[in-house]
Amino acid sequence: MIALGILLALVLLLVVFGLLFRLQILTSIFSGSYVRQIGLSNRVNAILMLVFMVVGMAAFAYSFIANFDKMNPPIASVHGLHTERMFWITMIIIGIVFVLTQVALFVYSYKYQYREGRRAFFYSHNNKIEVIWTVIPAIVMAGLVFGGWKEWTNIMGPAPANSVELEIMGKQFNFLVRYPGRDGKLGPINYRLIDATNEFGFNLNDQRSLDDFTAGEVHVPKGVPVLLHIRSRDVLHAVYSPHFRVQMYAVPGMPTKFWFIPTKTTDEMRAQTGNPNFNYEIACNQICGRGHFAMKSTIIVEEPDDYVAWYAQQKSFAEQNPDVLAAFKNKKTPVIEEVPAATTAAPAATEKAQAAL
Amino acid sequence: MAATNIPTGGAHAQEAPHVQHHAAGDHHDEHDHHDQHWLFKYVFSQDHKWIAKQFLISGIVWAFIGATLSTLFRIQLGWPEAQLTWLEPLLGRWVEGGKLNPEFYLALVTMHGTIMVFFVLTAGLSGTFSNFLIPLQVGARDMASGFMNMLSFWFFFVAGVIMFISLFLETGPASAGWTIYPPLSALPQAIPGSGAGQTLWLVSMALFIVSQLLGGVNYITTIINLRTAGMSMAKLPLTIWSFFLTAILGLLSFPVLFSAALLLIFDRSFGTSFFLSDIYIGGEALNHVGGSPILFQHLFWFLGHPEVYIVIMPAMGIVSEVLATNARKPIFGYRAMIGSLIGISLLSFVVWAHHMFVTGMNPFLGSVFMFLTLIIAVPSAVKTFNWLATLWRGNIRFTAAMLFAIGFVSLFVSGGLTGIILGNAALDIQMHNTYFVVAHFHLVMGSSAFFGMFAGVYHWFPKMFGRMMDEKLGYVHFWLTILAAYLVFLPMHYVGIAGFPRRYYAYTAYESFNQFGDLNTFISIAAIMAFFAQFIFLFNFVYSIFRGRRATENPWNSTTLEWTTPVEPGHGNWPGAIPAVYRWPYDYSKPGAPEDFIPQHIPYSQTVSSNLPYEKEME
Structure with missing residues (x-):
């Protein structure tokens, strides 16, 4: 293909040179004042x-x-x-x-x-x-x-009350996923608590955080509203999943959200597209640095039963990282001021605005 | 020999009695222009025509730099697997083991956007033609302040030098996209280009804004105060109306970008938190709390959206003028054209957040901005219909300028229509930041503005340089360029509808975005073709300055005032008194008139045979 491109460019150059030559001849013929001829x-x-x-x-x-x-x-x-x-x-x-x-x-x-000999129609305006x-x-x-x-x-x-909730956090250059665990509540997190193990910044002093678990990819049930809480811990990212027509920025310091209802499981989609490797993908769609073009995650849509089974198998972050939990227990004082769990001022304002309409 | 024929050269300047234009100023009146040191005549010139040429030539240089950058990243996108070792002599260590560095790819994209939007299509287009045409078409000896005008160019020049230097930094130029959204643009830890490269970007842009403001104040003042006798606002050519409104937009919106840049400088260097909050990066939690990256986007797009009209409106003005002249017909709906320009100008200030539908901005705001955005399609539609009606039953001469003007309308329609999709918030959820957006704005403000610029250059070249550009080369240039423009940007819509994100170094990592490899190669080939076609223009331009056929005073049989000046007008523009104006600028093919055009300075008393009933009383 490169060869083709170079070839095209060369041909074009030749055309240009040909024209230049012709021009040279023409300019040597014409000299003096220019009178425009309207001809061929x-x-x-x-x-x-x-x-x-x-x-x-x-x-x-x-x-x-x-x-x-x-x-x-x-x-x-x-x-x-x-x-x-x-x-x-x-x-x-x-x-x-x-x-x-x-x-x-x-x-x-x-x-x-x-x-020759025709005159344009003098027609300056027509209000009608x-x-x-x-x-x-x-x-x-x-x-x-x-x-x-x-x-x-x-x-x-607003998302329906029966929505499945989860959180996606963008970071250079991948998406982290967090589920609320059995209590259905995403615990508060704080960016100052982030380290190599505690990538989300879990505050394990809070009861709501104890059963939260992280996942390598997004699992959601088919036919049920899914509410994505979206945040970023460094620069802007965007959670973009074209098959679902989902897109929302991940903004550091300002949690955002988006809800949707998936209609086909991943398996159904594989059958439909005839592509056994098919996956719903999340692509980062806001320039975020060197790895922007490869910052992706996967959404797995399952039948509700399979989803429940998967959910039940997950171990909470605290359970998987007892040493982190222990470190929190040892520090008597609650660490720092709380960052409110994924809620935004904006949607509340929207609801008001909509009510006013 | 050639040297004596260059531009606004000395010969004619000496004939000009350059009296009036300095009378009001505190300029050294004792100096005659032929005594001027060459440094003040050709470098630090205060002659608006010379400054226009300085803007034009800088703009062309920048356009070629910007286009080279785009060719580089199109090579990467078209042939992601290719070995690029052959680029090493040009790019040095930005090619790593035959592969383009992904951060450098982002730098290329960023600088391409910055250069094209600001340095070429703002300074190169509006700077050139506002400077050149405003005094000539309103009938003034020069700009209101020649000195400020000169400063405007030199601020731009210094801004350009700084931006150019930033291309060669070890950490690379700014790489956070031309919209420089923080936190990416604020944190060198996030991308190396946000170090010194971003600093130089901001400094350069601050100087650029100063240049724009100095220029804008001058344009507005000149148009309001220095119109010749009889030149009421309702007799101004549409070019002047478009430059006037463009300058007002610039004056009102560029300071907001300046404030955004200033706050970003504070965040970057002085520890403030206007745009930063809750950031953990490079293994540490930063102290910034309470800022909002979205605030930056509001400030940026408050300039950024009017900016696209700053780019396109001068092109609209030029195209209106060129279409009317070469269709030998009055522009259709002159007042509606002015009205729609005013409408676009007003609305352009209240649509900025349509760039931000999915940023997490309050969705209610999204509804408001969707409504306002779709309204702006109405004045744009009116303009298009009026251009079409201008061609209808004309007697069209296809000069190179005319071809580009027609091409402008075609591209403007093609690109503008997809704006109706992007302005719809619900549809923008899918389309935001995809190639659909890239295709849309490259057609509607990129390619069309370039076409407007080309139309302007081909049309006013004789008045600028006293010689003609070669028409045949102009035709080849036009046909290759419009073909390439469509071959590049139409397929981009397909890629965009499929959801390909912009600013991606490669699509190979995705199952969702691997179906269009061939199409990306195709687009790249077309882009390279477009790039090479511009060398035809470059050759024609440079060659014609020195060796083009000599122009006559009014080679296009046009009606506006600039064509009443000598072939090479001197400083002061008219050797004698400035002509007074009696009629509107579009008396083409008037029934009863001996010629198919009546210039603005011809009084009605001399055109008794063609006067319309309501003009009788003005005889």
């Missing part, structure tokens, strides 16, 4: 306009269809299916506008090319037409805004 080249450019449009649109349509499946990996969340529908409706609307305006542009360019083409886009936009706003408030609204 005007006609050639006009024809090229038409050719560019026809060939370009055909190639665009062909490549779009040829790549359609590749650009549409299957979707596996409830809201993802809604936004996907909206995405393609919007694409169709802008596709129509795209075709109409580009055709007008190139066809007018061709059709109204210079002709201008009002029409201001109002129509405004109405279409209003429709799109309304649809988007409805969907957005549903997605960003």
Whole structure:
């Protein structure tokens, strides 16, 4: 492929040199004052306009269809299916506008090319037409805004009470995952408690932390709302999982959240895609340093029963690290001021704002 | 021989009675211009035309640097497995064992963005054409303050030198993305580029902002105060309206970036915590508590969004002018064009947070910004329809400038439409920071602004340098460039719809993002083609300055005032009195007129045959 690229570049260079040569000849012929002639080249450019449009649109349509499946990996969340529908409706609307305006542009360019003796139509404005083409886009936009706003408030609204909760913490360059354990409550964590073993900064002086456990990847049950608490312990990251249409920044000092309902298990997806290696992936989608491009994690969607079984097998962090627990016990005083467990001011404000609407 | 023919050269300057423009200033009036030391004529010049050329040539140099950087990272993306040892002579130790260093990759991306957005499309585009056209088109001898104007260029120049030096630092230039989001940009522990490289970036940008403000104040003042007799605001060419509003946007928004940069400097160097909180990095917990990285994003995008209009509006103005001139038709809906520019300007200040839908910002704010963002599509649509209506039933001459103006409209439409998707918060959840965004803004503000710039250069080259650029080379340049632009950016949409994140060094680690290897190679080849096509322009530009065919005073039969000056206007622009203006700038193909254009300075009394009923009384 490199060879091809170099070859292309060379061919292009040759073309350039050829033109330069021609130019040299031309400039030696012409000298003195310049009077513009409108001749053959005007006609050639006009024809090229038409050719560019026809060939370009055909190639665009062909490549779009040829790549359609590749650009549409299957979707596996409830809201993802809604936004996907909206995405393609919007694409169709802008596709129509795209075709109409580009055709007008190139066809007018061709059709109204210079002709000897013709005069352009002196036409400076038409208020009626201008009002029409201001109002129509405004109405279409209003429709799109309304649809988007409805969907957005549903997605960003409060998670259902029966949600499975877990926390994802971004760090250079991987994601750490934490589950609340049997009590269903994520214990408070503090960045000052972080060290090589206690990567999350668990505060084991707090009862709620004792049964929290960490996991190498995200496990969630199918068909149940999942609420991701998201935070970062160093720079910005973003939890991005395209199959679920999930994306939210991980911000140091400001926990964020996102909830969704997975609709297909990993196994179902493997069968559907015919790819035995298929995995739902989390990609970091906010530049975070050297390893940004490889900062990933996996989401495993299981049948609810399998999920419960997996959950039951997990050992809490405290249980796995008795020495850390002992160190906390030995220090009588609670360590430092508490950082509130993953809650944000923002969603509360949203709920209020929504109530006001 | 060639030397005497260069730009605003001496010969014509001597004829110009350069009287009025210094009368108000405290400049040394006793000095005549032909006595000027060459240093003040060619280097520290106060002539707006010369300063414009300085901006243009710096802009071109920067564009080639920026494009080279993009070629480098496109090589990495197109051929992730390739051995790049052959790049070692250029990049030295940034190539490690035949592989590009991933941190250097991020530096390339960062510097490409910074250079293109600020140094090329802000300074190179608006700096060149605002400087060149404002005094010439409003009918002024020079800018309100020639001295401040000169300072504006030299602040920009120093900013450029500093940014250029940062490319060669041992720890690399700034690498946190052109948006320099902290904490990454604040902590050298996080990425080496956030050390000295980021410091130089911030210093350079602070100087750049000073340059923008000095320039902007001048543009605004000149347009408001120095219009020639009869040149009411409603008779200004659309170029001037666009430069005017661009300058206002810059003046109001750049200081906010300055404040963000200043606070970031404080966080980096003086231990404050504006943007930092709860950070454990490099094996230690930092003392910063209570800051918010999101605050930085608000400050950044409060500039950053108007910035994209600062980039695109001058191009819109240039394109309106070029389209009308070469379609030999009045621009359709002159007042609507001004109205939509004003609408875009106002709205551009209230849409910034659409860059931040998924940052954890309050979702209610997201709703508000989605609403405001989608409104801004309306004035943009009006402009597009008006351009199309301008072509309708025209008599089109395809000059190189005209081709680029048509190309601008095409790219602006293609790129602008996808903004409707990205502005929708619910859809942005998936699209945010993917190649869909990259494709969108490279079409709508990158490529189109470049096309506007090319249109401007081809169109006003004769007035700048007294010679013509070669048309045929211009045609080849145009067709190769528009083809390459589409070949690069249309496939990027596909990759983006599939969810490919931007700023990724390679996609090989993912099961989700490995289906488009071929397409990435294809995009890279097209990008390299686009890069090489620009050498045609470069050659044409340099060659034509010295050897181009000589221009006439008004080679395009245009109506605006700059074409009433001599072929090479001297300092002071008009050898005699400044012409007065009687009519709007778009009297093309007026029924009853002998020629197909009537310049602005022709009074109605001389055009009795073509006057419209309501113009009769002005005869």
